[in-house]
Every structure is written in structure tokens, then in C-alpha cells.
Amino acid sequence: MSMFHLLGRNILNNIQGVGQATIMLAQALIGKPQPRKMLPLLIRQLYVVGVQSMLIIIISGLFIGMVLGLQGYTILVDFGAEQALGPMVALSLLRELGPVVTALLFAGRAGSALTAEIGLMRATEQLSSLEMMAVDPLRRVIAPRFWAGVISMPLLALMFNAVGIYGGFMVGVEWLGVDDGAFWSVMQSSVHWQDDVMNGVIKSLVFAVVVTWIALFKGYTATPTSPGISAATTQTVVYSSLAVLGLDFVLTAIMFG
Amino acid sequence: MTTRTMELMVGVFAAAAIAALLFLALQVANTSDSTRGETYTLVAKFDNVGGLKVRSPVKVGGVLVGRVSAIQLEGDYYEPVVEMQISMRYNRFPETSTASILTSGIIGEQYIGLEPGFIDDFVEILGDGGEIPNTNSAMVLENLIGQFLFSQGEK
Numbered sequence: 558m559s560m561f562h563l564l565g566r567n568i569l570n571n572i573q574g575v576g577q578a579t580i581m582l583a584q585a586l587i588g589k590p591q592p593r594k595m596l597p598l599l600i601r602q603l604y605v606v607g608v609q610s611m612l613i614i615i616i617s618g619l620f621i622g623m624v625l626g627l628q629g630y631t632i633l634v635d636f637g638a639e640q641a642l643g644p645m646v647a648l649s650l651l652r653e654l655g656p657v658v659t660a661l662l663f664a665g666r667a668g669s670a671l672t673a674e675i676g677l678m679r680a681t682e683q684l685s686s687l688e689m690m691a692v693d694p695l696r697r698v699i700a701p702r703f704w705a706g707v708i709s710m711p712l713l714a715l716m717f718n719a720v721g722i723y724g725g726f727m728v729g730v731e732w733l734g735v736d737d738g739a740f741w742s743v744m745q746s747s748v749h750w751q752d753d754v755m756n757g758v759i760k761s762l763v764f765a766v767v768v769t770w771i772a773l774f775k776g777y778t779a780t781p782t783s784p785g786i787s788a789a790t791t792q793t794v795v796y797s798s799l800a801v802l803g804l805d806f807v808l809t810a811i812m813f814g
Numbered sequence: 815m816t817t818r819t820m821e822l823m824v825g826v827f828a829a830a831a832i833a834a835l836l837f838l839a840l841q842v843a844n845t846s847d848s849t850r851g852e853t854y855t856l857v858a859k860f861d862n863v864g865g866l867k868v869r870s871p872v873k874v875g876g877v878l879v880g881r882v883s884a885i886q887l888e889g890d891y892y893e894p895v896v897e898m899q900i901s902m903r904y905n906r907f908p909e910t911s912t913a914s915i916l917t918s919g920i921i922g923e924q925y926i927g928l929e930p931g932f933i934d935d936f937v938e939i940l941g942d943g944g945e946i947p948n949t950n951s952a953m954v955l956e957n958l959i960g961q962f963l964f965s966q967g968e969k
Contacts, residue, residue, distance in 0.1 A: 601817075604820045604823055604827075608824060611827060611830070651838070713831075715838065716830055716834045722842060754842070754843050
């Protein structure tokens with residue numbers, strides 16, 4: 558009996574968590590817009606969440622593109638089809654690797670930082686102090702961070718894609734000697750603006766909402782102790798990575814299936 | 815970190831993202847597809863469409879002018895009928911034109927090759943929904959091999 562007892566409790570806890578997270582997000586986002594007060598906060602968070610993640614995204618994009626170019630070339634050259642290197646690199650980046658790897662890196666780089674920051678705010682009772690001063694911590698702390706995450710991740714994914722394709726170009730064309738014109742023209746004829754580029758952006762927008770939301774919720778509900786914050790940070794990275802990979806399959810099945 | 819430098823860095827961040835988007839739009843994807851603008855429909859009946867698919871290209875002399883929009887069987891004898899969307903820029907195909915199903919390369923994709931016919935006083939220009947009467951069906955490799963073996967046997 559105790560097994561079912563445990564299972565039931567787990568399920569109820571999970572459903573309760575989803576409900577709490579929804580209420581938190583709704584309270585943070587729904588309300589009268591205050592652009593003059595919120596814009597400086599948003600810019601600050603865009604800097605922390607977006608600009609500071611730029612370097613790791615660009616460098617990983619470059620290397621992933623280069624690896625794709627190298628691996629693709631060694632296989633395609635056996636069939637005399639090395640011109641297909643361009644579309645292979647571009648499509649795998651635009652459709653899958655760009656949004657997914659960006660989201661995973663973002664969860665590790667920015668999501669964990671958000672959780673730790675908000676968890677520590679809770680532990681040091683900064684959130685309670687805000688409430689004492691009649692400032693809504695959800696609107697002031699959670700909302701700008703949420704929007705910053707949702708805005709920056711698609712932009713980061715776009716950079717990842719562009720740099721990755723350039724990395725594939727460097728290895729394929731400059732190093733391994735695929736024809737320059739064929740590389741780009743075959744790529745252009747098989748990459749579609751709406752089907753490939755825009756679907757990738759939509760994917761990364763969905764991942765952005767999920768990853769930022771999980772990070773904020775885990776931070777906001779963290780147990781206000783050192784082990785509690787450490788556990789919340791771990792959970793952020795684990796849950797958002799799993800959510801991204803799972804959702805990616807669903808989105809791929811809907812978009813390209 | 816002053817607010818000013820932070821704003822500057824966020825500006826640089828946004829500019830980099832826009833640059834990436836432009837790169838993807840102009841260099842990587844094809845936005846100037848001639849089949850994205852205004853189009854009109856032509857239909858053609860074939861005996862066999864082979865590996866032709868919806869969205870396969872329609873070309874005149876190797877230049878893309880449209881795409882296949884539908885393939886279905888029609889009539890009492892279940893003849894394959896191919897509908898194509900042709901760009902309005904190329905709207906003067908006479909009814910003497912020929913549509914053939916060709917293959918790009920040996921193992922490449924199949925496409926429709928349109929060949930404009932002659933024009934004189936009695937020839938009408940095909941309008942929206944017009945049918946191309948002269949068609950050449952896809953080559954089926956098995957049939958070719960069969961014919962070849964048969965002709966070898968006769969010698």
C-alpha cells in the first residue's frame with residue numbers, strides 16, 4: 558500500500574508545483590504595464606542574462622559548426638556528395654542544434670544563476686523586505702528576469718546558428734576544399750525561410766519560456782538554506798534540460814513530422 | 815558597471831542578433847523563391863509520374879518557374895493529373911507546350927521540364943487552370959532495363 562501512497566503523494570506534489578508556478582508567473586506578468594519603471598530593470602537583466610551568455614554561445618556555436626562540417630565531410634565525400642555539406646550543416650543547426658544546444662547552455666549559464674540569485678534573495682529575506690516596503694517582489698524581481706530570458710534566448714539561438722554555419726563553412730570550404738559557390742547555393746536552395754529558420758526561432762522561444770520559468774520558480778520556492786539553494790540550482794539545470802529535450806521531440810514532430 | 819555601459823552592451827547584443835538574422839535571411843535561406851509571389855495553375859496528365867512529389871520544381875530550360883502543388887488520379891481510367899503553380903512572371907505558355915518529367919542527375923530528384931511550344935494565330939495561350947496536352951511521362955528504370963534485355967534477345 559505504501560508504494561501507491563508514495564506515488565500518489567508524488568503526483569499530487571507535482572500537480573501542486575505546476576499550479577504554484579502558473580500562479581507565480583500570472584501574478585508577475587499580469588498587471589498594469591509600467592514601462593518607465595520596468596525598462597531600466599529589464600535592460601539590466603538583459604545584460605546579465607543575454608549579453609553575458611553571448612560569449613559561451615558564440616564559441617560553442619563555432620565549434621559545433623566546425624565539428625558538423627568535419628564529420629559531414631568525411632561521410633559525404635564517400636558518396637561524392639560533398640556539395641550537400643552546406644544544407645546538412647545549415648539544416649541541422651537551424652532545425653535542431655541551434656535551439657536545443659542554446660537552451661541547454663542557457664539553462665546552465667543563466668538559468669542556474671537566476672535560481673541561485675532569487676533563492677539567496679529569499680534566504681536573506683530581501684524578498685520579504687520588498688514586501689514590507691509595499692513593493693511587489695513578483696513584479697519587481699521575477700517579471701524583468703522572465704522577459705529578459707524570453708527575449709534573449711531566441712536572439713542567442715540566431716547568433717548560434719549564424720556562427721555555426723560560418724564554422725561549417727570555414728572547415729568545409731577553407732580547409733577541406735568543398736567548392737565555395739556550391740556550398741552556399743545548394744544551401745540556399747534547400748533552406749526555407751519560414752519552414753526552417755522561423756520554425757527554429759519558434760522552437761527557441763518555447764524553450765526560452767520553459768527554461769526561464771523553471772529557473773525562476775525553483776529560485777522563488779527554494780528552501781532558504783545553503784543545501785536548499787544548492788538543490789534548487791541543480792533541479793533547475795536537470796529539469797530544464799529534460800524539459801527542453803522532451804519538448805524538442807514534440808515540437809519537431811509537429812513542425813517537421 | 816554604469817547604466818550607460820550596460821545599455822551600450824545590450825545595444826551591441828541586439829545588433830549582433832539582427833546581424834545574425836540578416837545573415838540567415840540573405841545568405842542561408844532563399845527568400846527570393848519565384849514560387850512565393852503571385853501564381854497561376856496549370857495542369858497536365860501523365861501516364862506515370864514516377865517519383866514526382868508535391869513541391870517538386872517546375873523548370874523551363876533549367877530555370878525554376880513554379881512548383882507542383884497537387885498530384886491525384888482522375889477520370890474513369892485513373893490517370894495521374896499533376897497541378898502546378900507557375901509564377902505570374904511566366905504567364906505566356908501556348909497550348910503547344912510540352913511537359914516532361916525529368917530527373918536531375920542519375921539519382922537526383924525528379925522535376926517537370928516545361929518546353930514552350932510555337933505560337934501562331936490559331937494557338938491559344940494557356941490561362942489559369944489550363945491543361946498542357948503534350949506530356950512525356952517519367953522514365954521507369956525497370957521498364958528501360960526490360961526493353962533493353964528484350965531488344966538484346968531479338969538479335
